[in-house]
Amino acid sequence: MIYKEGDKMDDFDYQMLKYKFALTKLETEINILTEDYAFKHKYNPVEHIKSRIKTRESVLQKLQKKNCEMTLENIKEHVHDMIGIRIVCSFLSDVKNIVHMIEKSKHLLVKKEKDYITSPKDSGYTSYHLIVYVPLCLEEEEFIEAEIQIRTVAMDFWASLDHKIQYKFSEEIPEEIKTELYNCSLAIKALDHKMLLLSEIVNRYK
Ligand code: 0O2
Numbered sequence: 001m002i003y004k005e006g007d008k009m010d011d012f013d014y015q016m017l018k019y020k021f022a023l024t025k026l027e028t029e030i031n032i033l034t035e036d037y038a039f040k041h042k043y044n045p046v047e048h049i050k051s052r053i054k055t056r057e058s059v060l061q062k063l064q065k066k067n068c069e070m071t072l073e074n075i076k077e078h079v080h081d082m083i084g085i086r087i088v089c090s091f092l093s094d095v096k097n098i099v100h101m102i103e104k105s106k107h108l109l110v111k112k113e114k115d116y117i118t119s120p121k122d123s124g125y126t127s128y129h130l131i132v133y134v135p136l137c138l139e140e141e142e143f144i145e146a147e148i149q150i151r152t153v154a155m156d157f158w159a160s161l162d163h164k165i166q167y168k169f170s171e172e173i174p175e176e177i178k179t180e181l182y183n184c185s186l187a188i189k190a191l192d193h194k195m196l197l198l199s200e201i202v203n204r205y206k
Helices: 008-041 056-065 072-078 092-103 153-168 175-205
Strands: 046-053 083-089 109-115 128-137 141-152
Touching (some): 008 083, 008 092
Parallel strands (some): 083 141
Antiparallel strands (some): 046 083, 128 141
């Protein structure tokens, strides 16, 4: 399909293509930064990395929550995580180091940071979010927003279970399940601290 200015469907398709390009750039930058870190520290803090472009259904849900129609302008203005990457690491200290590494990157511009580890969400959700701009140089330079989520394996386990539960209930999640999930998040927090302590003890033996 040839891109023609003024053609609404082409505008939307072209924007989606730009998200795809920006995600490729972001993935490359994150891979370079983490491999460089692993080489220099002789230690790889990353367990796994996952990336995605937001599904149409998820965009629609987010815009509905914000009382906005599904238009390209609203997506650009209100959806800050059209492209997202999740970096899952072993220990709490790794999260901090990865955040620091991204903040220092000359190829990404940090717009906003949300520290849900220091201040968890009411649900119990913990993770560190960075909203960054990815520069894209096509006909002219523009900056595409992306969300980077950084969390430990334990936090990821909790978030993935919570996500599955949210899908199961089209209406409000029963109170007893919410309470149990919240209690699990406290157990996860305690476990993360114990594991960090253990890794520090192991390091002393090296
Ligand atoms: P998905 O499936 O990841 O696309 P904003 O983006 O700033 O307008 P929002 O949505 O409040 O507003 O941003 P927030 O909460 O900082 O980050 C949103 C993303 O964080 C979510 O994206 C989830 O991936 C994750 N998240 C936030 N809270 C929870 C939670 O309680 N449980 C789980 N499992 N994940 C959470 P989406 O768009 O909801 O979904």
